[in-house]
Amino acid sequence: MNGASIKLRAEAGPKGAAAVRLLVNHPMLPERVDAKTGKTLPAHHVDEIVVAVNGETVLVIDCGPGAAANPFFSFTIEGVRRGDAIAVRWTDNQRQSDQLQASVS
Amino acid sequence: MRRVLLAGSAALALLPLQSLARIRPAFDARTQRDALDALLAGRRPEKSDRLRIVTSELAESGAVVPITIESDLTGIESVSLIAPENPRPLALNMRLGPRVALPVTFRVKLAKTQEISVLVRAGGQDFVASRQVRVVVGGCIGT
Numbered sequence: 321m322n323g324a325s326i327k328l329r330a331e332a333g334p335k336g337a338a339a340v341r342l343l344v345n346h347p348m349l350p351e352r353v354d355a356k357t358g359k360t361l362p363a364h365h366v367d368e369i370v371v372a373v374n375g376e377t378v379l380v381i382d383c384g385p386g387a388a389a390n391p392f393f394s395f396t397i398e399g400v401r402r403g404d405a406i407a408v409r410w411t412d413n414q415r416q417s418d419q420l421q422a423s424v425s
Numbered sequence: 426m427r428r429v430l431l432a433g434s435a436a437l438a439l440l441p442l443q444s445l446a447r448i449r450p451a452f453d454a455r456t457q458r459d460a461l462d463a464l465l466a467g468r469r470p471e472k473s474d475r476l477r478i479v480t481s482e483l484a485e486s487g488a489v490v491p492i493t494i495e496s497d498l499t500g501i502e503s504v505s506l507i508a509p510e511n512p513r514p515l516a517l518n519m520r521l522g523p524r525v526a527l528p529v530t531f532r533v534k535l536a537k538t539q540e541i542s543v544l545v546r547a548g549g550q551d552f553v554a555s556r557q558v559r560v561v562v563g564g565c566i567g568t
Contacts (some may be wrong), residue, residue, distance in 0.1 A: 421479075
């Protein structure tokens with residue numbers, strides 16, 4: 321999906337830490353019963369989001385169906401300078417995935 | 426030799442994040458107790474006032490409830506959010522490398538009014554803090 325599902329902003333602060341805001345477009349559907357047919361519909365949600373800086377994994381987020389639709393996160397990564405490469409990759413429970421790389425601004 | 430050393434250091438850097446391989450079964454748990462058992466493997470969490478759940482006391486919609494976790498504990502390795510009244514109580518788990526520090530913010534679904542808990546592992550110890558959230562309209566969170 322060429323990173324189209326991911327919005328990522330990482331801004332370097334004064335103390336060598338970057339403030340990161342991350343949004344993944346995903347419906348995050350739980351297993352549920354269809355009101356019309358009575359059939360059980362399978363869950364479809366992001367399982368894992370991996371965040372790496374210059375190739376080093378710094379954060380792994382595990383999600384269940386209880387994470388809200390279009391998962392959003394904000395956090396701080398220390399020891400980051402402007403221009404460092406930050407990469408995000410998600411995979412869901414139906415083996416779909418997407419990834420995006422950006423520069424710290 | 427140099428190549429061997431580099432490969433070794435890369436493996437070490439990733440190790441802390443991979444060491445919690447037992448996470449997925451905790452997401453399948455249907456009760457808070459089962460989720461805690463899967464996460465803690467018999468360890469007892471300590472109630473801590475150095476850990477805070479920051480959120481609105483009243484959530485108009487349970488579909489999107491923003492939550493911030495704050496703490497002055499050092500060496501935090503993982504943060505787990507548990508909503509006992511949800512069909513699957515473990516909503517989210519974050520495995521933090523040493524470069525990621527709290528606070529962290531995320532959004533969860535809440536089925537109804539309930540006391541949510543955050544579980545944190547820091548320096549080899551487990552800590553927990555809880556907070557009541559009133560939900561006006563529950564999030565559609567399945568079976």
